[in-house]
Amino acid sequence: MTFSLDDVIRIAHLARIDVDADTARDVRGKLDAIFGLIDSLQAVDTTGVAPMAHAQDVTLPLRDDVVTDVDRRAVYQAAAPAVADGLYLVPKVIE
Amino acid sequence: MQTIAELSRALSVRTLSCVELAQDALARIDAAGALNAFVTVDGARALDAARAADARLAREDAPPLTGIPIAHKDVFMTAGMRTTCASRMLADYVAPYDAHIVERLREAGTVLVGKTNMDEFAMGSSSETSYFGPVRNPWSTRCVPGGSSGGSAVAVAAGLIPAATGTDTGGSIRQPAALTGVCGIKPTYGVCSRYGLIAFASSLDTPGAFARSAEDCALLLTAMAGHDARDSTSLARPAEDYARSLRAPASAKPLARLRIGLPREYFREGLEREVAAAIEAALRELRALGATTVDVDLPMVKHAVPVYYVIAPAEASSNLSRFDGVRYGHRAERYADLEEMYCRTRAEGFGAEVKRRILVGTYVLSHGYYDAYYLKAQQVRRLIANDFARALAQCDVIAGPTAPTCAFDIGAKADDPVQMYLNDIFTIAANLTGMPAMSLPCGFTAGGLPIGLQLQGNYFDEARILDVAHRYQQATDWHRRSPPSPQPSPHGGDREQITAR
Numbered sequence: 001m002t003f004s005l006d007d008v009i010r011i012a013h014l015a016r017i018d019v020d021a022d023t024a025r026d027v028r029g030k031l032d033a034i035f036g037l038i039d040s041l042q043a044v045d046t047t048g049v050a051p052m053a054h055a056q057d058v059t060l061p062l063r064d065d066v067v068t069d070v071d072r073r074a075v076y077q078a079a080a081p082a083v084a085d086g087l088y089l090v091p092k093v094i095e
Numbered sequence: 096m097q098t099i100a101e102l103s104r105a106l107s108v109r110t111l112s113c114v115e116l117a118q119d120a121l122a123r124i125d126a127a128g129a130l131n132a133f134v135t136v137d138g139a140r141a142l143d144a145a146r147a148a149d150a151r152l153a154r155e156d157a158p159p160l161t162g163i164p165i166a167h168k169d170v171f172m173t174a175g176m177r178t179t180c181a182s183r184m185l186a187d188y189v190a191p192y193d194a195h196i197v198e199r200l201r202e203a204g205t206v207l208v209g210k211t212n213m214d215e216f217a218m219g220s221s222s223e224t225s226y227f228g229p230v231r232n233p234w235s236t237r238c239v240p241g242g243s244s245g246g247s248a249v250a251v252a253a254g255l256i257p258a259a260t261g262t263d264t265g266g267s268i269r270q271p272a273a274l275t276g277v278c279g280i281k282p283t284y285g286v287c288s289r290y291g292l293i294a295f296a297s298s299l300d301t302p303g304a305f306a307r308s309a310e311d312c313a314l315l316l317t318a319m320a321g322h323d324a325r326d327s328t329s330l331a332r333p334a335e336d337y338a339r340s341l342r343a344p345a346s347a348k349p350l351a352r353l354r355i356g357l358p359r360e361y362f363r364e365g366l367e368r369e370v371a372a373a374i375e376a377a378l379r380e381l382r383a384l385g386a387t388t389v390d391v392d393l394p395m396v397k398h399a400v401p402v403y404y405v406i407a408p409a410e411a412s413s414n415l416s417r418f419d420g421v422r423y424g425h426r427a428e429r430y431a432d433l434e435e436m437y438c439r440t441r442a443e444g445f446g447a448e449v450k451r452r453i454l455v456g457t458y459v460l461s462h463g464y465y466d467a468y469y470l471k472a473q474q475v476r477r478l479i480a481n482d483f484a485r486a487l488a489q490c491d492v493i494a495g496p497t498a499p500t501c502a503f504d505i506g507a508k509a510d511d512p513v514q515m516y517l518n519d520i521f522t523i524a525a526n527l528t529g530m531p532a533m534s535l536p537c538g539f540t541a542g543g544l545p546i547g548l549q550l551q552g553n554y555f556d557e558a559r560i561l562d563v564a565h566r567y568q569q570a571t572d573w574h575r576r577s578p579p580s581p582q583p584s585p586h587g588g589d590r591e592q593i594t595a596r
Contacts, residue, residue, distance in 0.1 A: 011458050011461070015450075015454055016437040017441045017454070027451060027454065031458075034516075038459075041471050044395075044398060046475060046478070049478060051473030052477035054529075055284035055527075056285050058330070061331075072191065075191045078189075079190075079422070080422050081423075081425075088421050
């Protein structure tokens with residue numbers, strides 16, 4: 001896998017990260033090198049191998065479907081860049 | 096620097112007070128500022144906790160680690176003390192609650208002195224990518240201490256504090272432990288809760304500890320481990336005393352009947368000559384203590400690094416999507432609309448390595464590539480785990496080098512991510528399998544840089560690994576060596592660089 005500048009800009013947009021042209025050129029070279037390493041996996045025969053998503057093959061625990069959290073909104077919102085009336089403020093998205 | 100076990104004895108017979116011990120730690124941290132091991136130090140809070148610890152000792156209701164100064168890697172949330180992940184994104188973030196292991200270690204009596212420096216969001220093997228500047232190795236300040244938990248490793252190695260926590264996602268405890276000459280343990284995945292650990296790669300992230308001796312690691316792990324319903328991957332298991340077998344008296348052949356597996360793949364190309372020689376010497380010592388060695392094969396382990404560099408970035412790209420400038424952390428100053436706010440916030444808030452990994456992860460999870468990369472990597476992950484299961488049927492523990500080289504110069508690999516990633520060639524497999532592993536000091540290069548021996552074991556076999564390490568340390572003194580005392584450093588310019596950023 002080798003990346004074009006357009007690829008880098010497209011992936012960066014998917015990740016919601018601004019990149020300028022200089023950064024994109026630098027990132028492109030490094031991604032090529034990283035995928036040079038990663039692409040070696042394609043040679044491994046994995047026919048019929050179950051994917052391992054997790055270190056412990058255990059079923060995730062279930063709990064009763066009841067409210068357990070207490071209201072800590074004010075504590076959590078203390079760390080936010082902008083809040084008003086208990087709401088997070090962001091730029092207007094609907095005209 | 097004394098061990099936790101020695102300090103606890105002195106505190107319990109009152110030849111040393113917790114306040115004196117905390118003051119000593121704070122003075123050492125202050126004198127070693129040039130190592131840049133800490134992001135935050137809170138002396139007032141530490142002394143308050145130390146006074147409370149002295150009171151508990153006087154009342155004789157003191158838990159086992161009472162008065163022991165500790166620092167947490169700055170990836171663990173601490174209420175009332177900022178948690179930065181060494182990132183501009185969280186440079187001023189104060190968490191609303193404590194991580195589970197922070198709670199546990201406080202309940203065990205430790206005195207929190209501060210938060211340690213690290214690679215940004217724990218992504219790195221050198222502790223150079225911190226927003227707060229690189230951490231320096233006390234054995235040679237030209238060198239990196241390894242990473243990502245470099246600040247914690249250095250704080251213990253330089254004798255600033257006897258204990259520190261870390262996280263290990265691909266070797267981030269064991270590799271810096273090796274490069275700074277201390278002990279570092281990564282327990283089985285699920286033994287320590289990840290609640291309040293700011294996530295990098297959730298299926299691999301493992302809290303663990305640094306200390307000078309295996310015995311100290313056992314004491315710390317005993318306090319940290321335990322079920323926590325707030326982490327859905329935390330395992331409900333009976334409480335375990337990881338130091339239980341360490342109290343048996345030393346004998347001539349304490350490791351009789353122990354079978355140590357030596358993976359042929361760990362002793363091949365790429366291993367520095369001096370590292371290989373130190374590992375061979377350590378194996379001779381272990382045989383002298385009664386252990387037998389057996390060759391084992393891990394044919395799939397050569398794929399561990401590429402598997403990791405698919406799975407970890409994939410999970411990271413998902414986890415780090417939460418940093419968008421809305422609920423916490425940095426927000427860009429100028430933007431026209433919501434999307435531009437996200438894009439600029441993330442461009443400004445993350446450093447270059449974090450961005451690269453997010454891009455890799457975004458790509459391997461994107462439409463049309465998921466099967467070829469992410470699913471493929473998970474399948475090879477299974478093959479690697481199968482290798483270890485087979486090998487551990489032939490032996491009790493697996494031994495080998497922790498890292499292929501000793502500490503390298505700051506900047507030497509900073510612009511070559513693939514070379515940097517290959518530092519973790521021996522450590523990553525234990526994260527992919529979830530098995531426990533530790534690094535312990537086993538020698539030095541001719542240039543005076545530490546070398547680490549890695550011991551890996553089967554799931555939940557931490558106590559056995561710690562016992563092997565403890566017996567080795569009863570017969571050797573590598574873990575007792577200390578670097579030269581910190582000097583007012585010629586690298587004092589670092590602090591200015593930090594402010595300039």
